[in-house]
Amino acid sequence: MWGRSSQFEGAEGNNISKPRLVFERIQANMGGGLSVFRKKNTAAADGSEPASAKEEKPTEESRQSQPSREEEKEEMVQSLSNPVTPRVTEQPIVVFVLGGPGAGKGTQCAKIVEHFGFEHLSAGDLLRAEIKSGSENGEMIANMIKEGRIVPSEVTVDLLDKAMTKSGRSRFLIDGFPRDERNNQNWEDATHLAFVLFFEVPESVLEERLLKRGESSGRSDDNIESIKKRFHTYKESSLPIIQYYDAKGKAVKINGDRPVEEVWAEVQEQFAKSNIPPTPRNNQ
Numbered sequence: 001m002w003g004r005s006s007q008f009e010g011a012e013g014n015n016i017s018k019p020r021l022v023f024e025r026i027q028a029n030m031g032g033g034l035s036v037f038r039k040k041n042t043a044a045a046d047g048s049e050p051a052s053a054k055e056e057k058p059t060e061e062s063r064q065s066q067p068s069r070e071e072e073k074e075e076m077v078q079s080l081s082n083p084v085t086p087r088v089t090e091q092p093i094v095v096f097v098l099g100g101p102g103a104g105k106g107t108q109c110a111k112i113v114e115h116f117g118f119e120h121l122s123a124g125d126l127l128r129a130e131i132k133s134g135s136e137n138g139e140m141i142a143n144m145i146k147e148g149r150i151v152p153s154e155v156t157v158d159l160l161d162k163a164m165t166k167s168g169r170s171r172f173l174i175d176g177f178p179r180d181e182r183n184n185q186n187w188e189d190a191t192h193l194a195f196v197l198f199f200e201v202p203e204s205v206l207e208e209r210l211l212k213r214g215e216s217s218g219r220s221d222d223n224i225e226s227i228k229k230r231f232h233t234y235k236e237s238s239l240p241i242i243q244y245y246d247a248k249g250k251a252v253k254i255n256g257d258r259p260v261e262e263v264w265a266e267v268q269e270q271f272a273k274s275n276i277p278p279t280p281r282n283n284q
């Protein structure tokens with residue numbers, strides 16, 4: 001994030017280049033993905049070339065009327081700390097859904113989708129689909145998931161970008177992301193973050209749920225060895241991100257150690273409070 005020093009070490013011990021901020025990628029108007037964010041440089045309705053593609057020298061007047069990069073940054077920062085308002089709805093609206101492994105994120109997201117018309121994107125599901133697709137990253141992703149480690153951020157962000165673009169929707173539940181500081185640095189300035197749902201569940205309950213799920217899930221990480229590693233990664237890398245959003249007043253803590261319907265009642269209350277209007281599933 002702009003002006004914020006990196007306080008946390010990413011869990012990715014591998015040698016990858018530091019990913020660029022999504023916002024910078026939008027500005028650079030790189031090909032592939034991210035079209036949901038790309039407000040500038042889009043082609044005109046008549047199919048003519050986007051303005052930025054034309055070779056026009058900026059005049060003094062046009063230079064003065066353009067917001068500076070600093071002003072653009074400031075506007076994005078402001079939009080992150082505002083409630084949902086028409087001014088910011090041009091940006092995709094995002095709710096991050098976080099909590100320990102097995103906290104019930106996926107379970108509650110399914111309900112939110114039904115009632116509030118969000119597109120649900122689970123980072124874990126996208127990574128598992130990437131493995132199945134036979135992608136060149138598949139083996140690396142599979143190993144990292146089994147080891148309870150966090151996959152290099154640019155891989156996950158790229159999958160999320162593409163899924164957002166493909167959906168054509170404008171409100172997203174991003175489940176299991178950002179999982180560490182690198183995930184967070186890659187993302188947070190590109191969308192309007194409405195709030196962060198954080199499901200709190202004691203580790204002993206999580207373990208029991210995951211072992212039970214492991215009886216039928218077929219997931220390579222629903223076994224006791226992987227579960228312990230996932231808990232470690234969660235405490236080391238993911239909790240600091242939740243604390244970061246909590247300090248910004250963005251985190252909504254929900255006691256997830258209750259029956260599903262009780263948790264859901266509180267989730268609904270939160271969405272009602274947030275002024276995000278309920279819409280049917282097929283609306284944006």
Ligand SMILES: Nc1ncnc2c1ncn2[C@@H]1O[C@H](COP(=O)(O)OP(=O)(O)OP(=O)(O)O)[C@@H](O)[C@H]1O
Pocket residue numbers: 099100101102103104105106107108124176209210212213256257258259260261263
């Ligand atoms: N409130 C709840 N009470 C009891 N069991 C629950 C509750 N919510 C979810 N579960 C069960 O716990 C398991 C984990 O739930 P779920 O898959 O929704 O968690 P998750 O946070 O998405 O997990 P992961 O991060 O591992 O993908 C599932 O078997 C689910 O049916």
Ligand SMILES: Nc1ccn([C@H]2C[C@H](O)[C@@H](COP(=O)(O)O)O2)c(=O)n1
Pocket residue numbers: 101102122123124125127144145148149150151152156175176177178179183221230
């Ligand atoms: N942002 C993310 C999300 C998930 N992963 C990897 C590591 C997780 O243990 C695994 C499963 O995720 P879940 O389905 O439990 O949300 O996927 C990641 O590297 N980065």
